[in-house]
Amino acid sequence: MKLILTHEVTGLGEPGDIIEVKDGYGRNYLIPRGYAIRWSRGGEKDVAAIRRARKVREIRTLDQATEVKGRLAGLKVTLQTRAGDTGRLFGSVTVADVVAAIKAAGGPDIDKRRVEIGTPIKTVGSHRITVRLHQEVSAALDLDVVPA
Incomplete structure (x- = not known):
C-alpha cells in the first residue's frame, strides 16, 4: 500500500514522505490515527504543502x-x-x-x-x-x- 505520511513515524519517515507499507499496517494503524493518507495523483500536491509546513517548524541544520x-x-x-x-x-x-x-x-x-x-x-x-x-x-x- 502506498501512503503519504502526515506525521513523523519512527522507523518509517517524516511528514511528506511517500512510503510503501503492508496493507494491514496502513489500513489498521497509520490511516485511522491520522499518521498517513492514501497516495493518489492529487495527493502529490499535498506532499508539497506538507513539506513546506515541516520546513517551517523543523530544526534545519x-x-x-x-x-x-x-x-x-x-x-x-x-x-x-x-x-x-x-x-x-x-x-x-x-x-x-x-x-x-x-x-x-x-x-x-x-x-x-x-x-x-x-x-x-x-x-x-x-x-x-x-x-x-x-x-x-x-x-x-x-x-x-x-x-x-
Missing part, C-alpha cells in the same frame, strides 16, 4: 540542533503536579506537560512528537527525558516533578 541542545542543557525544568502523601502522582506526566514545563522554564518551543519519555512518570522526583532534535542530535533533560 545540525548547528541549529546543537544550539538548541545547549539551551536545553542549561535549563532547570520543574513540573508541579498533584501527588499523594506517598509521592505517587494522581495520573502520570504527559509529553504535553513536559513541553509546557520546558516553555515555562524559558526553553525553546519543542514539537511534542520529539519528546521521548522512557517509562511513565508516576512518582515525584527527578526523571530523565530525551528530546530528539535532529537525526544525529538528541538532548537529555532532567525533569524535577514536585507536588503542588
